[in-house]
Every structure is written in structure tokens, then in C-alpha cells.
Amino acid sequence: MTWLFLSLMLVFYVGLGNSVSEASSTPLVVNGVLGESVTLPSKFPVKENISSITWLHNGNSVIFIWPKEAKLQVTAPKRKDQLNVIKSYSLQLNNLTMADVGHYRAQITTSTSSLYTDYNLQIFRRLSNLQVAHHTKRSENNTCEIQLTCSVENPNDNVSFRWQVAGNPFHSEANLSVSWDPKSLSEETYTCIAENPVSNLSFSVSDKSVCKGVINGKNEYLDIRWIIIVVVLTCIFFCILIFVQRKKVGFFQFSTQETQCPAETVCNLEYASFSSGNTVYAQVTHSNRETKLSKPVKNDDSTTIYSEVHHPQERKPIYSRTSAHHNVV
Structure with a gap:
């Protein structure tokens, strides 16, 4: 009943012949963040004597204010904990939900006129989890072809994407196609920026780093x-x-x-025999190779050597050159 009484009072003030003027013909767009707070600023005539202020949402009164009595009345009981009047009688909305989106009006009644200001409240989620996916391949001319794609966790909240290179605008879409030539020995960094009316995120990648799997990182x-x-x-x-x-x-x-000569000498020795006495009998067979002898041997193929030796404790073979006669004491 209270909201009906206040509405009748508003009609009464207007029906007395007071003129109504528009403060602005175009609604003021206000962006709010889901779950956070937003303020709808009001403009009041300084010299006017304000009788009352009414805030409306989609044509329905939500709060009524008597400035002279410093009183207010929430006319939408379900939103009592959400609505708050702050300095200059601006309306603050807390714990925003998607149901709060829409058209708001602040209507000011003075002793001579009624003024109003319109607002259009939009609510968005803050962007989160920006990612840049890349796909690379090697071209026929040994360059690295790169496909870059930006994405966020909540893409339906009026998100726009753009790319920058060295701080300068480069591309205005989520997908970007570039190439990298390893012969140039250069490296370019591409930055993806995702934004909506209440937030923005950025992520950077370099062409050289994403091409490591296709062409070696250096060159x-x-x-x-x-x-x-x-x-x-x-x-x-x-x-x-x-x-x-x-x-x-x-x-x-x-x-x-x-070393052939010593080898021939060894080869010329066929065998050596020892007797039990002091006389050693050794027969040497000559090879077919010509050798120089101190004394020629006539018509014999072998030579017998007689030597007398004193036997030590252990018998040892005695090697002798052909046609040589040694006495060993």
C-alpha cells in the first residue's frame, strides 16, 4: 500500500500544472560487473527546492526519497538489502545479478517542475583464463607458418579480440596467421588482447618460440x-x-x-744334436740361396762341426754359422 500511496503523491505533484522537462534524451550507459557494485549518478539542480526523488527500474518504483525529511522508502521489498542511496542521492546497487539489467530513471520533483535522467544498466562478467593456441607447419620454402588463436573462458560476454606487435595495432580478430623465416635471425612478439566493457586481458607469444618444434630454435x-x-x-x-x-x-x-741376414743364418740351421760327452756334433744344411763363406765347401751339401764344450748344469743348444769351427772352453 505504501508504494501505491507514494505513486499517488507523485501524480498529485505533477497534476498541479507543474511542467516536466527532460534532463537528457539519450540514456546514460552504465556497465556493471556481475556480483559487484555499481552506482547510477544523479544530477540535481542546485538552486531548485527538491520535494522528492523517485528511482524506477523498467518503469517500476524501487525507492522513494524525501530530501527535506531525510527519509527514504524502498518500494521493492525484495531488493531492500541490495539498494542504497549515497551522496547526492545517487543510487547504488550491490551484489549485481543479471536480473538487475535494464532501464533505470531518476525522477526529481521540485516546486515548479519535474526532472528525470535515464540510465541503461549492462552487466558483464570479468574475463578470465585467456589462452593463445598455436599451430605450426613447415612450408616448402623452409619458413615456419603459424596459426594463432585467442580464447577466453566466458566468450559470450561481449568479448572482442585484437592483436598488437611492438605496441601497435596489427589485427582485430581472434585468429592470426603469420610466418617466420629463420634466415632473418629476427624474432617478433605478438600480443593478443581480449576485452569487454568491464575488463581486459593480454597474452604474448613470439614467432621464434612457437616454431621450435618445426625448425630448430636458433637457425x-x-x-x-x-x-x-x-x-x-x-x-x-x-x-x-x-x-x-x-x-x-x-x-x-x-x-x-x-734383418734378413740374421734371419737367413737362423734358417740355415736345420738341427743340432748333443752327445753325452764333451764333443758336440752338429750338422748344418745349406739353403739354395747364395751365401759368402770364408772357406769354400767342396761337393758337400752339409758340414759337420766338431766342438768340445764343458757342460754346465743345464744343456743349451749351440748355434753355429756354416763352415765355422769354434772351441768353447
């Missing part, structure tokens, strides 16, 4: 140079190794030639 062409260097060094190493091996083979052949 593919530098890797090729390293491969060439390794191959050349390997070839040089093997050449040196072959040269050293050939030197060794030549040295061994020369050493073998120098």
Missing part, C-alpha cells in the same frame, strides 16, 4: 653449417690417419730388409 641454416664443418674435419682426420699408416708400413718394410 636451421646454422645447423647445416655445423654439419659441413664436422664432415670436413672428419675427412681431414682420416687423411692424416691414412698418411701415418703409410709411413708406418714403409718403416716396417725397411726394417725387415735390414
